[in-house]
Amino acid sequence: MHELGITQGIIDRAREAALANGGRRVTDLFLTMTPAADFSQESIEMYFEMLAGEDDFFRGAALHFDHKLVAATCLSCSDEFNTDAPQPVCPQCGSLLVQLDPDAPMVVLTDVGIDDAEDDEARSAER
Numbered sequence: 059m060h061e062l063g064i065t066q067g068i069i070d071r072a073r074e075a076a077l078a079n080g081g082r083r084v085t086d087l088f089l090t091m092t093p094a095a096d097f098s099q100e101s102i103e104m105y106f107e108m109l110a111g112e113d114d115f116f117r118g119a120a121l122h123f124d125h126k127l128v129a130a131t132c133l134s135c136s137d138e139f140n141t142d143a144p145q146p147v148c149p150q151c152g153s154l155l156v157q158l159d160p161d162a163p164m165v166v167l168t169d170v171g172i173d174d175a176e177d178d179e180a181r182s183a184e185r
């Protein structure tokens with residue numbers, strides 16, 4: 059269950075990014091997953107709820123998932139292609155001996171939506 063550590067890492071990075079930008083709260087987390095991940099989007103959502111559900115800094119925050127293709131190489135015929143499958147089949151020769159790009163990230167935090175209290179005050183002062 060290394061998703062626990064991965065999710066904790068995402069939470070830590072989101073918190074750092076929000077604090078660095080003067081945020082008081084994280085409202086949205088934008089994540090990109092690739093088929094190199096050996097876990098599902100649902101398990102990240104579950105661990106996020108478990109780890110950050112009680113955390114005021116993340117209260118009500120939404121996870122947004124984007125899915126990216128990953129480069130793969132067929133070990134039988136050396137064909138190179140992009141795939142969204144964790145265990146792809148070579149489109150050239152039908153081989154199952156396909157290696158995903160070993161450098162492909164499993165899940166990346168691409169953006170963080172923050173609530174920054176000063177903005178709120180500025181907006182209410184205008185009203």
Ligand SMILES: [Zn+2]
Nearest residue numbers: 132135148151
């Ligand atoms: Zn092949």
